[in-house]
Amino acid sequence: MELQKGQKCKLADLTGSGQLRISVTVSLPGSEADVTCFGVDGAGKLSDDRYFIFYNQTSSPEGAVSMHQSGESAVFSVDLNRLPGFLQRLVVTVAAESGTMQALARGLLTLEGELDRAAYVFTGAGYQQEKALILCEVYRKDGIWRFSVVDSGFNGGLSALLAHFGGEEVKPDPPTPAPAPPEPKVNLSKISLKKSGESHKIDLTKNRRRIHVNLNWDQRRGLFSRGIDLDLACMYRLKDGRQGVIQALGNSFGAADQPPYIKLDKDDRSGASANGENMDFFRPELIDFAVVFAFIYEGVPNWRSTNARVVLSQQGAPDIEVQIDNPNSNERFCVLASLTGRDGGLEVRREDLFFNSHRAVDAHYHFGFRWVAGHK
Template structure:
């Protein structure tokens, strides 16, 4: 048994080498109840996907990496770190009080982290607090490829609203007499580093995933100048039935919305003058086994840094996923922006940011095995 103190840190591998453990919180009060929650936050410390806010009204994350149960005044989270998506860099366990009660009223309360190998405990009560109505009790976080735990035990006088605001959300209170229901505003998920990923839960998706490519325009004028550049959006795909192909303006392979492969490229912005850039839709994303979304410089000087290229994947009822190629130094004409992998009823979107000199190099790197001939728009 490890007895933890405020501010203490420990490696979770010392408790649970397999990455699976339980976190339980018993917050004792003479009156009223405590709401115990778990926030899954990104590298910026923000709740960028509200499906990773686990509380009494949403008791599990989409893939089941965090599941919450309540019994006899104790809230327990069953956690499997290996199932968490890469964008979740920290799990934050919090306690919030409603009404006029503050943390000073807490009697002997207990935080327990129990793994296969060892158990750690932290005992707390009202002597350590003043007028706080919400506290961050502990944080489980990634650092240098290892997960660690830290006891924080400090918080906010403003209660749940202040706690949500700290993580980038807000509390929405419906009209009385219904009780307040915390809800987090949807915001963009930015994949900022190569290899970062986010999983789309297709069971909650309306069916279509829209991809938009946009970039900084060249110098305005009637004729093209050296500053103009024409980016083309494209993808290579493999479906779960083994069908594979390429969707691109080159060769006029625009695809289809109503027939296989249910991927459609909407025209070709050859000048870069269209304000909405280039667009592609995946109408049946559940059919995707693996795909790469890429852009290539069809015309103009191959200087990615000057294009400020950005791609946004949007879906109804969920945050947009944004990838911004804003610091690229490569002079290669092709950039694979993202990969899409069908897995466990979802679609994992991963930032690639890999540069190539042609279609064949892209194909060889990702192993599609196409036969290539010259094409033109």
């Protein structure tokens, strides 16, 4: 069934069980789209904020409404029979994180039940300064569940939508003022590679202990803070010619007790972990060449807001730090450092280079990998 703006229909035409899926796919160049669902009462208000379903709260308390996101698509699974009696309406909205809805290239709304499927195509044509739109409503009238295509612009963004429905945004506490900095001192326990091309050699003839690599970054979190998924990875070539990639993408976490003797311990998708992401080179003397890089797996590229830094540490040796302080916001990949095995040591060199893909990193450093699509 093809739907038109303003069209209404009874959900009984689509589902007899009360189970349905509402899918929204949005292509919004230059921004990300936040697709949300407001469960409101008879007065049109969000009287229980647990029924505001969005990326930081993906399910209602009893599971009657749940949300799954993948790329540009959001899917709401709804069980009308489990909704509490005070909920009279489910309102699905779309908000631009930046820019306006005028930039909306294409959107697709589908409603699926076991009996039929309905679809509605929408674009940004006709919109100007609106930052959001109320897309559709599932509502109860005279004891019967119905569906309506609204497609109406809304001047504010997601915060304004929340206020419109009577909700209140929880804002993060203001940061505590930092104490006055102490007099600068030379830190003998850390070497900072501050300029591209600067290097430091680790003497492996005296110390072959494992080298630990830590990636950490800052997250500014409020109710609507999505957070950037920043991943640690490396491409390596061993002295025996074996080479590969260590990363969470494709579950290529490596191994500690067999080649390549490189292991990524986890994938911190939120940035909330105080320890960030960690990788260990258990046999550094076997490394011929490797590059350590970070990439933004999810979220709009914005290196400036991450304050990302990587620290290489080895017991008995000073830490080596590389800070991303010259960010390029247009690329998702940043090669932080290279490791080159030569003359009984491992030379750590600051790279500070930005790329748009794994292939581009590979091409620059001449590994010659064959790339296929992967996921976490």
